Amino acid sequence: MAIIKHLFIIAIVSAGGRAQLADFLFPGLAHTARSITGALASQPALQAASQASGNVLASIVNVLTAVPIAAARSLNPSVNFPSLISDSNIVDYSENFIADFNSGSRNEDVRLNVGELILKYGYPMERHKVVTEDGYILQMYRIPSNGTVVFLMHGMLGSADDYVIAGPESGMAYLLASEGYDVWLGNARGNKHSRHHTEFKSSDALFWDFSWHEIGCYDLPAMIDYALNTTEQTSLKYIGHSQGTTSFFVMASEKPEYNEKISLMVALSPVAFMTHVTAPFIKLLAPTGTLLHGLLKSIGVYEFLPDSSLTRALKQLMCGNGPVAEILCSNVLFLSVGFGFDQLNVTNLPVIFAHMPSGSSAKQFAHYGQGVLSGEFRQFDYGSTENVRRYGSSQPPKYNLSNIVAPVSLWYSEADWMSHPTDVSELYSKLNNAIDIYKVPIERFNHLDFLWAKDFKNIIYQRLRKLLTYF
Ligand SMILES: *[C@@H]1O[C@H](CO)[C@@H](O)[C@H](O)[C@H]1NC(C)=O
Ligand SMILES: *[C@@H]1O[C@H](CO)[C@@H](O)[C@H](O)[C@H]1NC(C)=O
Ligand SMILES: *[C@@H]1O[C@H](CO)[C@@H](O)[C@H](O)[C@H]1NC(C)=O
Ligand SMILES: *[C@@H]1O[C@H](CO)[C@@H](O)[C@H](O)[C@H]1NC(C)=O
Numbered sequence: 001m002a003i004i005k006h007l008f009i010i011a012i013v014s015a016g017g018r019a020q021l022a023d024f025l026f027p028g029l030a031h032t033a034r035s036i037t038g039a040l041a042s043q044p045a046l047q048a049a050s051q052a053s054g055n056v057l058a059s060i061v062n063v064l065t066a067v068p069i070a071a072a073r074s075l076n077p078s079v080n081f082p083s084l085i086s087d088s089n090i091v092d093y094s095e096n097f098i099a100d101f102n103s104g105s106r107n108e109d110v111r112l113n114v115g116e117l118i119l120k121y122g123y124p125m126e127r128h129k130v131v132t133e134d135g136y137i138l139q140m141y142r143i144p145s146n147g148t149v150v151f152l153m154h155g156m157l158g159s160a161d162d163y164v165i166a167g168p169e170s171g172m173a174y175l176l177a178s179e180g181y182d183v184w185l186g187n188a189r190g191n192k193h194s195r196h197h198t199e200f201k202s203s204d205a206l207f208w209d210f211s212w213h214e215i216g217c218y219d220l221p222a223m224i225d226y227a228l229n230t231t232e233q234t235s236l237k238y239i240g241h242s243q244g245t246t247s248f249f250v251m252a253s254e255k256p257e258y259n260e261k262i263s264l265m266v267a268l269s270p271v272a273f274m275t276h277v278t279a280p281f282i283k284l285l286a287p288t289g290t291l292l293h294g295l296l297k298s299i300g301v302y303e304f305l306p307d308s309s310l311t312r313a314l315k316q317l318m319c320g321n322g323p324v325a326e327i328l329c330s331n332v333l334f335l336s337v338g339f340g341f342d343q344l345n346v347t348n349l350p351v352i353f354a355h356m357p358s359g360s361s362a363k364q365f366a367h368y369g370q371g372v373l374s375g376e377f378r379q380f381d382y383g384s385t386e387n388v389r390r391y392g393s394s395q396p397p398k399y400n401l402s403n404i405v406a407p408v409s410l411w412y413s414e415a416d417w418m419s420h421p422t423d424v425s426e427l428y429s430k431l432n433n434a435i436d437i438y439k440v441p442i443e444r445f446n447h448l449d450f451l452w453a454k455d456f457k458n459i460i461y462q463r464l465r466k467l468l469t470y471f
Contacts, residue, residue: 126143
């Protein structure tokens with residue numbers, strides 16, 4: 001039975017081979033994983049897995065996520081685990097926080113979709129459907145104008161909404177449109193706007209067999225070609241956040257002919273090398289991510305399932321209790337990549353929560369987890385046998401960053417859980433045409449502040465608009 005076979009692999013891995021590495025990353029993991037694996041094998045859910053019903057699948061996912069949870073619990077939280085909410089700031093903060101959040105909940109924007117929001121704030125809006133070479137039907141949004149084309153690409157669990165939901169004062173799409181740019185908002189396969197395929201349904205396992213490699217190789221080229229063709233332009237400016245930068249680096253190294261279609265690439269919180277990632281969620285999934293993905297694959301669960309026991313346990317571990325924790329850490333994106341209080345617009349949180357997370361495949365997480373372990377920016381690791389079959393080598397091929405000749409501007413910050421300054425410098429040193437590297441001079445500026453900071457206009461946009469006019 002496939003399930004038991006995979007469990008056996010988990011047991012072997014936790015007992016032998018990679019245990020040293022796992023121990024290095026998470027002291028105590030191997031021991032905990034061993035004892036958990038014993039408990040797993042006796043789970044009724046797993047024994048009944050051959051009759052896989054919805055409930056059985058759900059409990060398998062829960063059982064599986066017990067491994068990283070146990071690993072998390074075995075850690076000393078003060079070592080590598082940034083705590084999101086400390087007791088000291090909560091007492092003073094709590095009352096205002098709850099009041100602001102509640103007043104924000106009455107905002108009608110909570111119920112409006114991205115297209116309705118754009119129209120509400122007085123901008124024209126178009127929707128465009130694009131079919132990729134491998135059959136995914138992607139939906140793009142556009143705030144049209146006759147100006148320069150700017151293409152915005154979201155991160156993992158995100159969507160076009162990311163550039164709009166900060167509201168008309170701070171939303172990047174609005175700020176660009178109001179200055180005359182022709183704004184195109186991409187949507188990667190698997191998010192809520194792009195869940196159709198010419199052959200598969202989004203309930204099919206095969207639909208979810210992709211990571212950011214495919215987003216870079218298929219989705220970005222299809223959307224960029226479509227935008228250029230529609231506007232009769234030969235190049236555009238690309239702005240990506242997080243995975244929106246990862247997938248760009250994949251495209252520009254795997255399909256070098258696309259470099260000439262990019263007059264400038266702005267990477268907000270760039271993610272390629274991941275050795276120093278601090279996000280506990282990604283680090284915890286690293287050792288089990290591939291196995292988890294393998295197991296999910298064998299039982300047909302592909303979409304990343306945010307509402308798992310893993311998120312509940314991490315919430316407990318990193319956020320503690322109390323109403324502020326309850327609100328903030330209930331969102332898997334905030335839980336995954338952290339947040340800072342300084343730049344958080346609490347009144348706007350209900351709008352943000354209503355629009356994301358937007359959906360991603362489990363394989364996207366697994367691929368990032370592999371990057372944390374290997375220290376390499378390379379294709380998905382299927383294990384040596386399958387790697388040989390697919391790639392002709394036992395190790396997955398690295399992305400050749402020398403192929404990237406489009407001008408790239410890297411923006412990062414000290415407190416970003418996903419994009420660490422050391423990893424960004426490594427990326428910078430490997431890009432031939434990095435024309436700009438900028439550290440946001442704000443302490444505690446975190447990953448999502450690059451999208452939704454209260455002071456986005458001053459901190460990010462003022463510099464961004466200057467940069468855009470130079471290229
Ligand atoms: C763009 O459109 C505006 C008004 O819609 C017009 O005034 C302007 O001349 C146009 N610019 C170009 C380059 O076509
Ligand atoms: C480009 O646009 C033209 C007309 O707008 C359309 O006929 C053609 O199919 C498009 N080509 C691609 C590659 O999208
Ligand atoms: C904060 O959010 C509220 C509610 O969405 C919004 O009205 C306000 O403009 C936002 N503040 C900034 C600085 O964007
Ligand atoms: C990477 O790309 C560069 C330039 O495009 C090329 O010279 C080099 O041989 C490539 N390296 C590998 C390992 O393929």
